[in-house]
Amino acid sequence: xxxxxxxxxxxxxxxxxxxxxxxxxxxxxxxxxxxxxxxxxxxxxxxxxxxxxxxxxxxxxxxxxxxxxxxxxxxxxxxxxxxxxxxxxxxxxxxxxxxxxxxxxxxxxxxxxxxxxxxxxxxxxxxxxxxxxxxxxxxxxxxxxxxxxxxxxxxxxxxxxxxxxxxxxxxxxx
Numbered sequence: 001x002x003x004x005x006x007x008x009x010x011x012x013x014x015x016x017x018x019x020x021x022x023x024x025x026x027x028x029x030x031x032x033x034x035x036x037x038x039x040x041x042x043x044x045x046x047x048x049x050x051x052x053x054x055x056x057x058x059x060x061x062x063x064x065x066x067x068x069x070x071x072x073x074x075x076x077x078x079x080x081x082x083x084x085x086x087x088x089x090x091x092x093x094x095x096x097x098x099x100x101x102x103x104x105x106x107x108x109x110x111x112x113x114x115x116x117x118x119x120x121x122x123x124x125x126x127x128x129x130x131x132x133x134x135x136x137x138x139x140x141x142x143x144x145x146x147x148x149x150x151x152x153x154x155x156x157x158x159x160x161x162x163x164x165x166x167x168x169x170x171x172x173x174x
Contacts, residue, residue, distance in 0.1 A: 003077060019054040020169060021055050022074060045162075104120070
């Protein structure tokens, strides 16, 4: 999440510009859940509206056939630090800093013992990896990235559309 002043002229609060937490910020945790767990079989979502009617905060639970759950939240009302963690039966992975510009992650055993730590400097302000991959694909003549195929992009957007449906978020016609 990130905090933004409640300015009706700011694009994130403007319904006519597709504003709101879900589409601007929520795509990151939804995409991360897709990367780690795949396609959810059930989605439950709730939201708190902003003063303009777009979603200010949206929380989601994605359920999977494996029994796994992804618990996701996105907000325009609080600077959350944007952490991410993956919990398993024997250990968890904690990603330090903003999960979409990671600098380190740790593998922590169930008893709290840090098993491994991986660190790498991150230069820039996010989306650097995405831009590099687009450049690589273009140079290779690829029409899609094997890291995020079009089919996966489509299923991510289906999940986003289901969340929008459940929270009653719609936008004025263009």
